[in-house]
Amino acid sequence: MEPVNIGICGLGTVGGGTFDVLNRNAKEITRRAGREIRVSHIGSRSPKTDYDLQQVCVLADVFDVATAPEVDIVVELIGGCDVALDLILTAIEQGKHVVTANKALIAEHGNEIFAAAQEKGVMVAFEAAVAGGIPIIKTIREGLTANKIDWLAGIINGTGNFILTEMREKGRPFIDVLAEAQELGYAEADPTFDVEGIDAAHKLTILASIAFGIPLQFEKVYTEGISHISAQDILFAEELGYRIKHLGIAKRVPEGIELRVHPTLVPERLLLANVNGVMNAIMVHGDAVGPTLYYGAGAGGEATASAVVADIVDVVRTLTIDSDDRVPHLAFKSDCLSDVRIMPIESVVTSYYLRMEVLDQPGVMANVARILSELDISIEAIIQKEPQIKGSEVAIILLTRNVEESKMNEAIAEIESLDSTLGDIVKIRAESLIN
Amino acid sequence: MEPVNIGICGLGTVGGGTFDVLNRNAKEITRRAGREIRVSHIGSRSPKTDYDLQQVCVLADVFDVATAPEVDIVVELIGGCDVALDLILTAIEQGKHVVTANKALIAEHGNEIFAAAQEKGVMVAFEAAVAGGIPIIKTIREGLTANKIDWLAGIINGTGNFILTEMREKGRPFIDVLAEAQELGYAEADPTFDVEGIDAAHKLTILASIAFGIPLQFEKVYTEGISHISAQDILFAEELGYRIKHLGIAKRVPEGIELRVHPTLVPERLLLANVNGVMNAIMVHGDAVGPTLYYGAGAGGEATASAVVADIVDVVRTLTIDSDDRVPHLAFKSDCLSDVRIMPIESVVTSYYLRMEVLDQPGVMANVARILSELDISIEAIIQKEPQIKGSEVAIILLTRNVEESKMNEAIAEIESLDSTLGDIVKIRAESLIN
Known part of the structure; x- marks a missing residue:
């Protein structure tokens, strides 16, 4: 021929x-x-x-x-x-x-x-x-063609994963590791695309389209970067049994489809939580095949x-x-192709990691618990860190059960308005990625 | 239509x-x-x-x-x-x-x-x-078609992986876990195909053929099961930073192709080492793509x-x-299709985990080290366990560097012939799976 x-x-x-x-x-x-x-x-x-x-x-x-x-x-x-x-x-x-x-x-x-x-x-x-x-397009498009895809979640930006891995393994701040990633050529001079999640959102747009049979709609992806993640949060997450990964998540729910890129607490026993450095990996959950994972070099x-x-x-x-x-x-x-509704982030249901700095005084934790309880938000775990100096500020770390984002935001606003709460509350979404 | x-x-x-x-x-x-x-x-x-x-x-x-x-x-x-x-x-x-x-x-x-x-x-x-x-056939055949495949290594029998996982996590003996696997329906009444590696050898035959462009040649696969693996060896391997997995390995070497199914020590930081229960996973290393991994349910x-x-x-x-x-x-x-030579197991080069029971007396370890040294076998790590009763027998656990199997066997025979060596030496191959 x-x-x-x-x-x-x-x-x-x-x-x-x-x-x-x-x-x-x-x-x-x-x-x-x-x-x-x-x-x-x-x-x-x-x-x-x-x-x-x-x-x-x-x-x-x-x-x-x-x-x-x-x-x-x-x-x-x-x-x-x-x-x-x-x-x-x-x-x-x-x-x-x-x-x-x-x-x-x-x-x-x-x-x-x-x-x-x-x-x-x-x-x-x-x-x-x-x-x-990673032949992920072929896999979803042909290898898993028998399945109704329930969800997929992936580490689809190597630069971001390198930064989070270094922050965790060496306790270094974001800004330091970013500078190193730029020196190593992993990150661009303008790192916005990588660290703000835009690159991941591009990829998620494509994956979601072939997984669910919906048109490409980049503009509807909720996108949040990793520049606000602190080494401290990575450490606290680890105490709770989680790793923080920058994930692209596409999920079929009864009301539509969720498309979101954001830092995410992932249970540390999952393979996905153990994908380190610049490597990429995507979990895909199909109704027939169950959970699968695909791992390899995402760039180069x-x-x-x-x-x-x-x-x-x-x-x-x-x-x-x-x-x-x-x-x-x-x-x-x-x-x-079907014109399924893409869910606004406010309607997404997930669990949340919250970190708040509060005054070290009696009744503070009770007040926080009351606000959550009044909004029907269940607490999975709560840690109060000992203050460095007695009577100064302390950190409260919370892991909630599943709740709608709008309700979570309501609770956060209310807790932030308490006199005992100092500054903004850090909120990071958590996913069990089980089924 | x-x-x-x-x-x-x-x-x-x-x-x-x-x-x-x-x-x-x-x-x-x-x-x-x-x-x-x-x-x-x-x-x-x-x-x-x-x-x-x-x-x-x-x-x-x-x-x-x-x-x-x-x-x-x-x-x-x-x-x-x-x-x-x-x-x-x-x-x-x-x-x-x-x-x-x-x-x-x-x-x-x-x-x-x-x-x-x-x-x-x-x-x-x-x-x-x-x-x-797991769409592994499609992945190798189409997704990685640009690559010269260097090697692949996989957990391709869920029953075996379930047994090894339970043995490690609960310290239970092989025979107990096998009985449970049979009760759960993971293992057949006649478990030979699964635990003796025949099922894995069938699958490896197929994977090797599509990876290397060689005819199917099941009869040339070296096959070793997991029934001789003890909970103790799993524990010692862990001390050395390894997990024991039952792998199918196909590897291109200058002299031909290795096709082998056997229990294998795998560095615990690798994703493959963390694939547990009945799940399957295959690492495939291509010259262009580097290392990749594919994970999912291997049966059901x-x-x-x-x-x-x-x-x-x-x-x-x-x-x-x-x-x-x-x-x-x-x-x-x-x-x-090319008629590449399939290597006999004696010519395979890998590293080895050895466990030997020896008399607790001076000079025993020196003798073992001398035999290995005379055959140019380097030692990566050596552990001598404290005897339960002073003066009784002790276990020596060794991890070698890479050596040809025939030479390793020669050394083992020589060590077994020492008066101070009690019974047979346990030999389990180890693979770094890095490149």
């Missing part, structure tokens, strides 16, 4: 990794795919000189790659939402299949992209957009390339298939 | 689970597959009366299902190797696609089955044969049905594809 021609647009970390992996494992990949897959074109303004590009047509303008007649599959690895969107729509318009690692683009413009692809009968594959080398040139190349091989394999028989982009046929 | 007709042969735990899941999630599955999948035939001599079988043609002879003209996909869930082999070959002969959960059959007769399927241009899917609901009606139904949907999706473009049964094109 004829070789399939790949045009790689963007030769950064992932683009370079993809080029390397396709070359290094060419024999292995051909043995599997049944035909040769070769990089015929590269779009890059400044291709690194340490690649052997003799057999490749290098073009400065990525749009020339997308329109080159010889190219069968366009691989978009330039990132960002402006040029990348134009590029992908151009490639689709030319009847070319597309592979991309661009989570922001898929999360924010995927509905438009997939509609265009469907009209043209081409595929847009995006395994690399979520959790790097070669790990992400692993997913990009898997997508390329998948596309190659379906070149002869009726386009109606292909795995749908978002797992469910586009005319079968 | 026309519905696809499924014939389920065998209505036991998995067959019943498959029927239930296909019915319960029919709407969800149709939204994904794009066409209706319905159970048209069931082959069972005694179908349970609590199923609603009004719309189904129930036949006592499974061969009548395999030859029924209306059936598109035959689902073999009767187990065993005799009738099941005939049944699958009959279905293939009739030009029908096959889905099976039968690990023994695939491991021992897969080469023959896939050759027949290839000739007829039909698919034989077997996701449910390994690790129940609905979890296994999750894999069976995923296979059914996969087959449905490729009904219109050129058969050459389908994912090859064993991940690599059948004419691309």
Whole structure:
């Protein structure tokens, strides 16, 4: 059979990794795919000189790659939402299949992209957009296709997980570890996307769509970062038997679907609680399969390339298939997506870790307990820390049972209004992730 | 589009689970597959009366299902190797696609089955044969297709893992926990397949074949069970920072491929070491993706049905594809399988946990150390337990660095021949599973 021609647009970390992996494992990949897959074109303004590009047509303008007649599959690895969107729509318009690692683009413009692809009968594959080398898209979309997915919860931002891991293991403050992560190249100069949860929200948007058969709706994800997490809270959580992880959670509830990214207390005996450093892991709970977990590198040139190349091989394999028989982009046929309500965060039901600084005087804890009780909020555990100096302030740490967020906020406001409460109450959600 | 007709042969735990899941999630599955999948035939001599079988043609002879003209996909869930082999070959002969959960059959007769399927241009899917609901076949075959797989190591027998977990957590002896596992229905009346590693060897055979592109060769798997593991060894391993797990390991080395099932010391900080109870997990290390892990229920009606139904949907999706473009049964094109040497266990290089009972007298440890040193075997850790009664016997626990098994055996024989050594030395392999 004829070789399939790949045009790689963007030769950064992932683009370079993809080029390397396709070359290094060419024999292995051909043995599997049944035909040769070769990089015929590269779009890059400044291709690194340490690649052997003799057999490749290098073009400065990525749009020339997308329109080159010889190219069968366009691989978009330039990132960002402006040029990348134009590029992908151009490639689709030319009847070319597309592979991309661009989570922001898929999360924010995927509905438009997939509609265009469907009209043209081409595929847009995006395994690399979520959790790097872990084949989580394929797993949910194909491996768990028998299941009604109940929920998924994932550590889907390596930078954030590295920071929380270092804070826990070494008791270091957030700001210190962030600086180190930036030095190590794990975090960008502007770390907002990672530490404020935007990157995780992009990925959660995609996962939720393929898990539940709903359109991509990034704007409805509740997003909270980890910059306000203190080493102290990590320690107190541990006393209660929990680890704090920055999770993306998508959950089916009777009234709709919850989509939320926030720091979360997770029982320490769970595998998910023990995923450390820059690694990613996603728990997926299906009604037939029960709890499952998928773990691996969430970033890095070669790990992400692993997913990009898997997508390329998948596309190659379906070149002869009726386009109606292909795995749908978002797992469910586009005319079968359902318009389920996305729950506002105020309606979410979960349990809460609260930490409050209070005056060390009699009756304070009784007052707090009374407020919670009046709002029907049950307490799972309560710890009062001994004051450093007798009669000064003390910390009360509370773990509640499940309660609606709006009610929890009401209780917090009331406790904060007490004269004995000093400053704001720290609130972190907790999830048992059992069923 | 026309519905696809499924014939389920065998209505036991998995067959019943498959029927239930296909019915319960029919709407969800149709939204994904794009066409209706319905159970048209069931082959069972005694179908349970609590199923609603009004719309189904129930036949006592499974061969009548395999030859029924209306059936598109035959689902073999009767187990065993005799009738099941005939049944699958009959279905293939009739030009029908096959889905099976039968690990023994695939491991021992897969080469023959896939050759027949290839000739007829039909698919034989077997996701449910390994690790129940975890989509590990799909993951290795498609998700990690970019990778040269370096090794994989898995907890792929839930019964064995349940027994080792109980032994560790409660300090109970093997024989007690086995009896409990039998009562709970986790272990068969004849537990040989599970506790002696045969079931794991079947699964490892399949995993190794799709990971490395080698033919199925069950007879070459080195297989050792867990019945000789004592609660004491589990405890000593823990002192050294390890857990004992019953692993199936397939590893590419310069001289060939290692295929082995045996109890293994695993560093306790690894996720794999923390997979407890009846759960399964498989680590897969690829050259591009690095280490990954897949976790879930390895058995049970609905979890296994999750894999069976995923296979059914996969087959449905490729009904219109050129058969050459389908994912090859064993991940690599059948004419691309390579005849790599399977290493005899004597040539395997790994580290070892040794426990020996010796006389409590001067010079004993020095003698042991001298024998190891003369054979160039380095010691990673050594513990001598205080004797219960002064002057009686003591236990020496050793952890070696990497050494070839034949050399380790030589050292063991020499140490056992010392007058100061009492009885046989316990030898358990240890793996770091780092890269």
